[in-house]
Amino acid sequence: MAKEEEKTRQSKQSPVQTPPPPMGPPPKRPMLASIISIIIMIVGLLTITTGALLIAGGGMLVQLGLNVAPQFIVAFGAIILLMGVVFLGTGVGLWKLKKWALYLVAMPIVLYLGILGGSAAITQDLGPALVCAPVPIVAIVLLLYFVSIRKRFR
Secondary structure (H helix, E strand, O other): OHHHHHHHHHHHHOOOOOOOOOOOOOOOOOHHHHHHHHHHHHHHHHHHHHHHHHHHOHHHHHHOOOOOOHHHHHHHHHHHHHHHHHHHHHHHHHHOOOHHHHHHOHHHHHHHHHHHHHHHHHHOOOHHHHHOOOHHHHHHHHHHHHHHOHHHOO
């Protein structure tokens, strides 16, 4: 009886804890996802630079003969700058295999298509828009690729 009391006392003092389940290694980043994330980060940095230059030099473009209000150029530069921040964040999220980055990966492509369409409408030159006609096809292929590897994202 004394042994039973001692076992009961020991079980009350130190409850048996189950060890946490073993954590597997972090998911390996697919090579194509790494390449795409690096490209998106580079595009983001270039877009941020372009937006900052448009904001800083909006008045100079008007002096060079561009027939647009300087306020429009500065506002356009601010939008470009924000897009660059989104692109850079998306690239970093893809690099870190974040699930939210999967949803943002289509955003840079859609935004650039909007800019190309907007610039074609402003300048009435369809050249840039026609050059980028395959972009939606590439976007669909990329989205299908990311959907196929989505289980690697956390």
